Amino acid sequence: MTRGHIDRENPDRLYTITGGRSRADADVFDLVTLVIAECDPSPGMQSEHAAILRFCRSARAVVEIAAHLRLPISVVRILLCDLLDAGRIIVRQPARSAPRHSPVELPYAHPELLREVLVGLRRL
């Protein structure tokens, strides 16, 4: 364990972040479940919850949230379960997400558009 690793640490231990839980109550979240914040963070909120709400103003996958917070996925799942129970986030399974015109969908990912981009590039 390098010294630098220790220096980057924070005093919070994971069990204080999850309140002693090590497993999420509901099995709603897998790695790519998309999460969208329903409201803004309120003062006095646990900082991880607030950070998730800020980060998820647009749809985010659970793995992204974990990377952003630098927390293990299981801990993020517990935090997301809390937020879901409080009705502060909505969850969208990517497999079931609407194929078109949803805010989650990314319009420039169509093959046709990509082809046009390629053409444009070649002209450069």
Add this chain to the structure above:
Amino acid sequence: MPRVLEPTRGRADTFPAGASTPAGASTRRQPVLGANRTVLLSALLVVAVAALCAVAAAPSSARVPVGVAVLVGLAAAAVIAVLAIRQADGTARLVARLAALDALTERRAAGLAQLADDTLPKIVAHLRDGVSAEEAMAGGPSPTDPAEQRILRTLAEEVGRGERMRAAAMAACANAAGRVQALATSMLADLRDMEDRHSEEVLGDLLRMDHSVSQTGRLADSIAVLTGARSGRRWTKPIVMESILRGALGRISAYQRVRLHSTSTAAVAGYAAEGVMHALAELMDNATSFSPPSEEVHVYVEEVQAGLVVTIEDGGLVMGPAALRRAERAVSAASLDLTTLSGTRLGLAVVGVLARKYGLTVSFRPSSRGGTGVIVIIPRQLITQPRPDGAPLPGVHAAAAPGAVAGARGGRQAAPEQPDEPAALPSRAAAHPPGTPEPLPKRGRGETLAGAARAAALATSLDGPPAGADGRPAAPTVSPGARFGAFQQSRARVRSGETGPTGAAGQQPAGATDSDATGATGGAEAINATDSGEAAP
């Protein structure tokens, strides 16, 4: 003379007669003795002359019996006078001896008083400073009496040995505590690493071990604090209050019974953070262990002019006035007195040491919840306010370029990263009053280059399966679209015949708008970068 003699008579019988009489005292008494004798002799002479006169004046018939009577009387008087003179002589000698003894006693008492009041404290103070017994004896004033010298030597040796034992025991404890601290710190870092690496199945076990190691660390910290060693670790950055409270919480056994109520965004300076955390942990531990397991302990944080006020309230036993006073004394005493440690309850002594070290004010009062309330004031000079752009989460504010992190962990995460940046910017700006200057921007000069690096990462990951693994249209292709946002924007404008870029963007869904805005600024650089680097798709 009466001043000297009066007390002597009172104590005369307590002194042995054989004590030596100093010469000075006897010569001082001699003229008095001689005067007494002269008076007695002259009185006897006068009486003898008077008697002879009486014999001469008596009629001749009575002269013989009178003469005999006078002679007998004179002889008796002479005998009495001699006896009286000898008696007076003995008494005077006794008085002189008593006076001499008295002076000696006084000198001895003065010597003893000096030994007790001056010499001994000085030598003990020297010994406490770590000087050896011999040096302390040589350095301090030495008594003249050999017996006193022996007493002093024995005492100095005993105190010196005790002091050396104490110092050795303290050093051993401090050393052991320091090692346990180092072990605990590295174990905690290892555990955190494992918690990241391993799956959910072992997380519960790892967290339990983490909790045990944290408590071990606190115990080692307590011993280190009491033995005067340094605290466990230094934080190189200010620690926000939430982390301070949770750091304290993580070190006590019944942490799940503690409820934190804090809206403070203030942070505690790095050098004091560990001490503050430790003190709060000890107080929280007290609160949880002296209240029934069904009761919760509530912790409130309030910002005041003097600094930060942390209130820890339990609903347990009410401390009586005597216990309150004892607790107050423990946390506010001038210096740590190891003799007051009870062996089992070290908490308040530790809090006292830490409070003195960092200028914390700790006070106790009956709690509004029925138990005891502890109020800790963290002074203002230990408090720093975080940067005004919020993000008090310690793990997050370091991630100034989250894309870099995400990019390092996998190309797929980098893709949706892009649209968020501009979306976050307006809200961040809105959070500020218009008058105040914008804080240091999150998107620094290297940001576009980082974007280019992400593009490179994407280019390499495009061949891999992640592109369409979850059934979505290939996500990584989004990012190249964003890269060439400028191109796309102009294309859209041409196609729709719109006049302004905003109009064109308005037709796009939200995500595209954001990426366009980004692309407009960073497009050219990105193109250059991708041209020179890996091939663009």
